[in-house]
Amino acid sequence: MESQIFAIFPGRDQVQLPALCADLLEEQKKNWPLLASAYAMLAAIHTRLLSCSGYEVYLQFNPARSVSAGAAVDYESIKNRPCFLCAANRPREQKGILYRQDFLILCNPAPAFAGHFTVVHMQHQPQAIAASLTRLLDLAADMSPDFIVFYNGPACGASAPDHLHFQAVPADALPLTQFFPGRFQIIKDTSVQIYRGEGIDRSVLVLAGSDKDLLLRQFARLIQAAQTIIPISGEPLVNVVCSFADGVWRIMIFLRSRHRPDAFYLEGEQRIFVSPGTIEMAGVVITPWELNFNRLDCENIRSIYAEVSVSEDMMKKIINEL
Ligand SMILES: [Zn+2]
Secondary structure, rough: HHHHEEEEEEEOOOOOHHHHHHHHHHHHHHHHHHHHHHHHHHHHOOOEEEEEHHHHEEEEEEHHHHHHOOOOOHHHHHOOHHHHHHHHHHHOOOEEEEEEEEEEEOOOOOOOOOOOEEEEEEEOOOHHHHHHHHHHHHHHHHHHOOOOEEOOOOOOOOOOOOOOOOEEEEOOOOHHHHHOOOOOOEEEEEEOEEEOOOOOOOOEEEEEEEOOOHHHHHHHHHHHHHHHHHOOOOOOOOEEEEEEEEEEEEEEEEEEEOOHHHHOOHHHHHHHOOOHHHHHHHOEEEOOOOOHHHHOOOOHHHHHHHHHEEOHHHHHHHHHHO
């Protein structure tokens, strides 16, 4: 186990976490051939900007993401495969930063951005946001200003729903967070401010504030409201992305009705190989297929977003409860 630890945070030498992550990435590119080739491939990927009405989306053609985008995440498949986030099954060359004793920060071997980390709990336990949001907020603060952090719900984007993990990507990677407030309108102006995205085809709220306990309480209320209003057992489908600047956390929450759009399951050229998680919902739509990359347009993006977001009616009911 010890050989898998690259560094410990916080450490006695007070090195900041973003700097440690940059060091980890350099070390891993040198000593883990698979990661070196993943980053070489990443440098050659193509992106295309779609200017849709009210927002912009980057299409990303990234063949290496086909494993996570196509992952079978149903109960039976998950139960019958070895967990790739557990220490026993991780590559021997993969090292991590032990983060506040219970998480390990690892380089994502299929990066969507230059500087893409997976932050894995030391124990095998399921994705669950209500209990782990406090750690996501800590991580957002420790990773600032270079990175933002996010969570994919077990049924809407996580390819390891059975093993608690977050991800970290460069702070400027996701257009919807980078250009906040942009199309967001403030709907409640108290010590926790609540914003709602308008005219961007997604059901999304932002909680902003500097008091961690108040944020946690407001988030718990939101989850409870969603649980009452959305007909689903277990955790409501959410993607949560969190940033921290000048003492203020911003928690962006996408409320989802389903994981993948219908077109994901079509055959041949009709298929749209896009599996929406936080990255896609926040404005970078990744497809491992060149055909999709060349052909997808704003109308496709609009219908994907609309299909996987909760309805306007549910959104209104949830907001009423806050
Ligand atoms: Zn595991």
